[in-house]
Amino acid sequence: xxxLSQTIRDLWRDxxxxxxxxxxxxxxxxxxxxxxxAPFGPDKMVALPKAPPSAEHWFGTDYYGRDVFSRILYGxxxxxxxxxxxxxxGATAGYVLGLIxxxxxxxxxxxxxCIMDILFAFPSILLAIFISAVLGRGIGPTMVAIGIVNIxxxxxxxxAAVISAKGLEYVQNAKSVGVKTGALLIxxxxxxxxxxxxxxxxxALSSAILTEASMSFLGLGIQxxxxxxGSMLSExxxxxxxxxxxxxxxxxxxxxxxxxxxxxxxxxxxxxxxxLKT
Amino acid sequence: MEHLLELRNVSIDLPKGKRxxxxxxxxxxxxxxxxxxxxxxxxxxxxxxxxxCSAIMGLLSYPLTIGAGSSIxxxxxxxxxxxxxxxxxxxxxxxxGKDISMIFQEPMTALDPMxxxxxxxxxTLRFHTSLTKAEMYDTALEMLKKVKIPRPEQILADYPHxxxxxxxxxxxxxIALINNPRLLIADEPTTALDVTIQAQILDxxxxxxxxxxxxVIMITHDLGVIAETCEEVAVFYAGQVVEQASxxxxxxxxxxxxxxxxxxxxxxxxxxxKELYTIRGTVPTAGNFSAGCRFADRCEHCMEICKKAPPxxxxxxxxxxxxxxxxxxxxxxxxxxxxx
Numbered sequence: 001x002x003x004l005s006q007t008i009r010d011l012w013r014d015x016x017x018x019x020x021x022x023x024x025x026x027x028x029x030x031x032x033x034x035x036x037x038a039p040f041g042p043d044k045m046v047a048l049p050k051a052p053p054s055a056e057h058w059f060g061t062d063y064y065g066r067d068v069f070s071r072i073l074y075g076x077x078x079x080x081x082x083x084x085x086x087x088x089x090g091a092t093a094g095y096v097l098g099l100i101x102x103x104x105x106x107x108x109x110x111x112x113x114c115i116m117d118i119l120f121a122f123p124s125i126l127l128a129i130f131i132s133a134v135l136g137r138g139i140g141p142t143m144v145a146i147g148i149v150n151i152x153x154x155x156x157x158x159x160a161a162v163i164s165a166k167g168l169e170y171v172q173n174a175k176s177v178g179v180k181t182g183a184l185l186i187x188x189x190x191x192x193x194x195x196x197x198x199x200x201x202x203x204a205l206s207s208a209i210l211t212e213a214s215m216s217f218l219g220l221g222i223q224x225x226x227x228x229x230g231s232m233l234s235e236x237x238x239x240x241x242x243x244x245x246x247x248x249x250x251x252x253x254x255x256x257x258x259x260x261x262x263x264x265x266x267x268x269x270x271x272x273x274x275x276l277k278t
Numbered sequence: 279m280e281h282l283l284e285l286r287n288v289s290i291d292l293p294k295g296k297r298x299x300x301x302x303x304x305x306x307x308x309x310x311x312x313x314x315x316x317x318x319x320x321x322x323x324x325x326x327x328x329x330x331c332s333a334i335m336g337l338l339s340y341p342l343t344i345g346a347g348s349s350i351x352x353x354x355x356x357x358x359x360x361x362x363x364x365x366x367x368x369x370x371x372x373x374x375g376k377d378i379s380m381i382f383q384e385p386m387t388a389l390d391p392m393x394x395x396x397x398x399x400x401x402t403l404r405f406h407t408s409l410t411k412a413e414m415y416d417t418a419l420e421m422l423k424k425v426k427i428p429r430p431e432q433i434l435a436d437y438p439h440x441x442x443x444x445x446x447x448x449x450x451x452x453i454a455l456i457n458n459p460r461l462l463i464a465d466e467p468t469t470a471l472d473v474t475i476q477a478q479i480l481d482x483x484x485x486x487x488x489x490x491x492x493x494v495i496m497i498t499h500d501l502g503v504i505a506e507t508c509e510e511v512a513v514f515y516a517g518q519v520v521e522q523a524s525x526x527x528x529x530x531x532x533x534x535x536x537x538x539x540x541x542x543x544x545x546x547x548x549x550x551x552k553e554l555y556t557i558r559g560t561v562p563t564a565g566n567f568s569a570g571c572r573f574a575d576r577c578e579h580c581m582e583i584c585k586k587a588p589p590x591x592x593x594x595x596x597x598x599x600x601x602x603x604x605x606x607x608x609x610x611x612x613x614x615x616x617x618x
Contacts, residue, residue: 176375
């Protein structure tokens, strides 16, 4: 735990890390406080349709006369929720599989990595669409689908870290004193996996948010009238020429959030990778 | 079985796919270690000495495997014998750290930087004994005192990076000996330490070996260490034992040209100043051995036969084994004379 506070302190010292942390904190606060700070309900028709931005409706209104600003605030909840849970599913499964593949090697490794390579071969959005076509529409299946898409990259990251950790002398030493396999994996090998794993998780969050937006845009993810940045973009498509603000603002939020996660991920890698430290 | 450990015809394979035969990294090794014996294993880097010892621990890492027909027999404390090559993994684990333990070359990296010295000593105790936490603490403290670590209470709470290399090697010795093993494998325990510390560590090991009645296999490429600590020595070259004898014989009645070369390439204090002897060439890599003697290309006494047929390990004098055509003739002749 000492390491966690140290990591956060190191991140704070890095300007990019500071921007990433503060920005993401802001997005999280927005998501949590959406019902309190949003001026209107997300699916209330509060004004004339397609009204341009004004003092009352900062980001204008959409085709049905709903307040775009309020919907974006609520949409942040969906995006973060999907991102975190989907990455959670993918990361957990990928971690376990990677640990097994990396530690045991031989045919176990070959079978696991073969399946991962097959999953990896599909473009992630295509795979997500395929899985959600099987599981059905809605927020739950979307999270599972994005989670599955994320398994291979975590599995590979963890496996590589495990294989290099296995060669470490203290891991050999722990084996030579008779430490059980489970204890060896958890106590001695896992700490070596934490750094690449955390970096991967941060980067995966941004791609999960993007995948959710893409899926919602295609009508497979979050179903109307629930707001999600992707579905808002999708709805805005037909009225983009008359009311560009309905598309510009959700897109802007997607871009900024993803950028923030990527900045944080990069900064985290700089902080955690001992090879980059001077 | 009179021996604590017996290796018979041990080979270690590196598989090369299903169709090709495996590469033999170690071949036909026969070694016997008596109780309380101090056995030295010498050889250049990559000659197979370390992986032979990993095989004894059952710790060969993927994809290395023990070759067919190998036998490693170990006598347990209750007098029963076990065949390490066919022991199930769970049994092997009980053996490791309890009956057989190991000291590694680099004390700086052999301890996990995440845990305190105390936690790492406890780990060894936890898997082999049913001591309570307080008892484990006392045992650990006791053991640190035995390896002559100052302020042991403090050291138990320290992390590995707080200690010097010499101190860490003492901790490693403490961990290795804490369960009172019957066999201790020391894989170049002094290579990473500076000379004065080396001497201290060797003295400590000799002292503890006597009080613990432990047999030691000392892997090293430092002949000085062998001279100081061992009773019997096996010289490894390219995955084979090329000469084996007691320490005195190895140093004074050297038979194999490779051993001679090793002895001549040691620096000595006070001798006349001359260029240090080197054995020309390098160790052939496994899989590229010549059909004849594996040392033939580098040997000063290379004969025609050396390039054609591999010499066998023969007894050139009682208890003195050598794998060389120079001596094979004598041995054969001696055999014939004995037969007549």
